[in-house]
Amino acid sequence: MTITLVFLAGLMATVVWWLVRQTVSVSPWIADSGTEPIENTRGLHVATLKVGLGVFLGVATSLFALFVSAYMMRMEARDWLTLDDPAILWVNTAALIVASVFFQHANNLAKKQQLHKMLNPLLLAGLFTFLFLFGQLRAWQELNDAGFYASSNPANAFFFLLTAVHGLHLLGGLWVWGTTVLTSGSEQDLEKTVRRVDLCTVYWHFLLAVWLVLFTLLLTT
Amino acid sequence: MSGVAHDETAFAPPAEVAEEVLYHPKTFIGKYIWSQDAKVIAVQYALTAIAIGLVALVLSGIMRLQLGFPDTFSFIDPSAYLQYVTMHGMIMVIYLLTAIFLGGFGNYLIPLMCGARDMVFPYVNMISYWVYLLAVLVLVASFFVPGGATGSGWTLYPPQAILEGTPGAGWGIILMLVSLALFIVGFTMGGLNYVVTVLQARTRGMTLMRLPLTVWGIFMATVLALLAFPALFVSAIMMILDHSLGTSFFMPAIISMGEQMDYEGGSPVLFQHLFWFFGHPEVYIVALPAFGIVSDLISVHARKNIFGYRMMVWAIVAIGALSFIVWAHHMYVSGMNPMFGFFFATTTLIIAIPTALKVYNWVLTLWRGNIRLTVPMLFAIGFVFTFINGGLTGLFLGNVVVDVPLSDTYFVVGHFHMVMAVSPILVVFGAIYHWYPKITGRMLNDSLGKFHFWVTFLGTYAIYYPMHYLGFLGVPRRYYAMGNTDFIPQSAQDINAAITIAALVVGAVQVVFLYNLMISYFRGKPAGGNPWGATTLEWQTPDTPPKHGNFGGQLPVVYRWAYDYSVPGAEQDFIPQNQPPKSPPRHDEGTL
Numbered sequence: 001m002t003i004t005l006v007f008l009a010g011l012m013a014t015v016v017w018w019l020v021r022q023t024v025s026v027s028p029w030i031a032d033s034g035t036e037p038i039e040n041t042r043g044l045h046v047a048t049l050k051v052g053l054g055v056f057l058g059v060a061t062s063l064f065a066l067f068v069s070a071y072m073m074r075m076e077a078r079d080w081l082t083l084d085d086p087a088i089l090w091v092n093t094a095a096l097i098v099a100s101v102f103f104q105h106a107n108n109l110a111k112k113q114q115l116h117k118m119l120n121p122l123l124l125a126g127l128f129t130f131l132f133l134f135g136q137l138r139a140w141q142e143l144n145d146a147g148f149y150a151s152s153n154p155a156n157a158f159f160f161l162l163t164a165v166h167g168l169h170l171l172g173g174l175w176v177w178g179t180t181v182l183t184s185g186s187e188q189d190l191e192k193t194v195r196r197v198d199l200c201t202v203y204w205h206f207l208l209a210v211w212l213v214l215f216t217l218l219l220t221t
Numbered sequence: 222m223s224g225v226a227h228d229e230t231a232f233a234p235p236a237e238v239a240e241e242v243l244y245h246p247k248t249f250i251g252k253y254i255w256s257q258d259a260k261v262i263a264v265q266y267a268l269t270a271i272a273i274g275l276v277a278l279v280l281s282g283i284m285r286l287q288l289g290f291p292d293t294f295s296f297i298d299p300s301a302y303l304q305y306v307t308m309h310g311m312i313m314v315i316y317l318l319t320a321i322f323l324g325g326f327g328n329y330l331i332p333l334m335c336g337a338r339d340m341v342f343p344y345v346n347m348i349s350y351w352v353y354l355l356a357v358l359v360l361v362a363s364f365f366v367p368g369g370a371t372g373s374g375w376t377l378y379p380p381q382a383i384l385e386g387t388p389g390a391g392w393g394i395i396l397m398l399v400s401l402a403l404f405i406v407g408f409t410m411g412g413l414n415y416v417v418t419v420l421q422a423r424t425r426g427m428t429l430m431r432l433p434l435t436v437w438g439i440f441m442a443t444v445l446a447l448l449a450f451p452a453l454f455v456s457a458i459m460m461i462l463d464h465s466l467g468t469s470f471f472m473p474a475i476i477s478m479g480e481q482m483d484y485e486g487g488s489p490v491l492f493q494h495l496f497w498f499f500g501h502p503e504v505y506i507v508a509l510p511a512f513g514i515v516s517d518l519i520s521v522h523a524r525k526n527i528f529g530y531r532m533m534v535w536a537i538v539a540i541g542a543l544s545f546i547v548w549a550h551h552m553y554v555s556g557m558n559p560m561f562g563f564f565f566a567t568t569t570l571i572i573a574i575p576t577a578l579k580v581y582n583w584v585l586t587l588w589r590g591n592i593r594l595t596v597p598m599l600f601a602i603g604f605v606f607t608f609i610n611g612g613l614t615g616l617f618l619g620n621v622v623v624d625v626p627l628s629d630t631y632f633v634v635g636h637f638h639m640v641m642a643v644s645p646i647l648v649v650f651g652a653i654y655h656w657y658p659k660i661t662g663r664m665l666n667d668s669l670g671k672f673h674f675w676v677t678f679l680g681t682y683a684i685y686y687p688m689h690y691l692g693f694l695g696v697p698r699r700y701y702a703m704g705n706t707d708f709i710p711q712s713a714q715d716i717n718a719a720i721t722i723a724a725l726v727v728g729a730v731q732v733v734f735l736y737n738l739m740i741s742y743f744r745g746k747p748a749g750g751n752p753w754g755a756t757t758l759e760w761q762t763p764d765t766p767p768k769h770g771n772f773g774g775q776l777p778v779v780y781r782w783a784y785d786y787s788v789p790g791a792e793q794d795f796i797p798q799n800q801p802p803k804s805p806p807r808h809d810e811g812t813l
Contacts, residue, residue: 058448
């Protein structure tokens, strides 16, 4: 559980640091005098949707950290047999990196309001994500054909489990990506499109980072 | 009854906060079924939680019949008994207490107390409730599948949870795990709303240190739940795979019913780590909202500011953070390294410090207060008593050398029911008596309320105090019947019979509470806007019950904290948070 605890310690330290800044010098029992400006209490100067995404990513990080903790605790048992990871995982990783790069490019263009130029990188980002997912399914197929079933060894089971959970997160993201693509042509939804592309970009970078951690773990153990 | 005049200037909109576009449905279904109004969602959560909680209450009554009068009721067999134990525990902890504190009170109070029109993501909030309801229905369905509900104990420990011979080891355990996964998905949707609404949608002037402690408690509990529930989710998914695909995450090599199973090398202790990594924060997921609510109840009904507000806030934060490093005190007898036991015993004792601070502050708030023994106040004081009792026995169990002989005895049952069941449920009752007038516009009947309090409060002591003694005698928990056991005297059976009678009385008196809820909705005394003379924003709404959007045309502006009671020189013994200071604010700030 050390990995999860390190994550939580970092998170809690951030929360405490933020709270200290908000609270230490405050005397809450003193009311406004009526001559001071009334404080604008929107504490985080970030869009509400982005704060929501940030909180969700905290939950997702906790989830993946716990899976990784379980993986590392389980691999200590004697029955653990290291898995030969399929080579296609390298191609898949490259596809996800490219998808993330295209999202960043689309986001940069969206922020400059160049929506007509943004559509192509946005579509390519989705396309490469689909390629990643098909590649992952291909990796499953290869393992299955080689007799590495989920029930035959915990290393195999964790491979299927971790890639499935990560893939499901990407599928959720692709649903938002799909609605963004569909509404991106509408002038009325301009602001909404820019916001969604921004959120998708953060989400994809996060899932790329998660995949790089998982891939490293799978390769090295 | 005292009302607060609604000063128009108090409702000046905050300049920087854009008005939210709320969806105002016109049909009955849109308003009350597929509602996006957090207050309606709160009531939906609360009613569902109470309904499923009543099922769990009936199950506990049946269990008590068996324990108090063994060999009397033929319809209770050992399998059914274990199923009732399991379902009672899980329903009470997750589907009643967690749901009612966060989904019920969280939804109702966060937007109102923060001065917001609604949750920040109302559609997601609505989905949250329907996923919760689905989780409850899946759980209830497990009673009716072949083999019945799981009887593996509420901790669902493998390997026995999925092995043949355990009741509900087929469909029952699968439905339980699916239901838990659904609950977590639904809660995550709601939890995102609670956290982000507190962070982003507070009205102008409502700084973090002016938030009522109720909001602080619910906020921190939600943060804990968002981080801890994934552990239960991970263990549920992995156990489903062990059960259905034959993986060996948790399942060791094992011979069951004379047959060698296909499992190999799995770790049941890994499951315990994951389960308790969720399970201990869960104690505080339930306790922190209770701490927050009881702080506000005591302050309002003692007409006194809460003692040590900043300390109370930091205690909530400290308890939340520490709750993640005490989980293995539930596993002293699991065979883990004794050095870990020492570490977790130490952290367990440390967490008692901020908790004790809160207790001292409640008592010091009561000290020389103008105490009004209203029904909510009775429940609040009952909570403080009970929490001290339950907390003290926690010090016993937190220490390895004391825990080992007491483990799996009725001492543990007595302890956790006092601290985790009776304490929070007293707060739930107190909170319902306190906020019912705002939710419905009518007061609950006072005499029925006091009757309900005294029977419940004294009755629970008649149930759980003797259990500590039974634990010292060594009476084991989870047993269907004791049989001929030399070390358990006959007097233990007499105590069990007495406990059962007390439990049935306490269970029956809840009917009085339900009757009060129903009859008062139609015939209760009109409450007015602010019957308790409270300072917080939910009592300052232009309408009671508040309409969708909460604050009418303009949002309130906050000028002070939530605890200005009995302020010397003030016209009344409370000053609402949105009451401007005597010298009016500058023209360009107060009104727009």
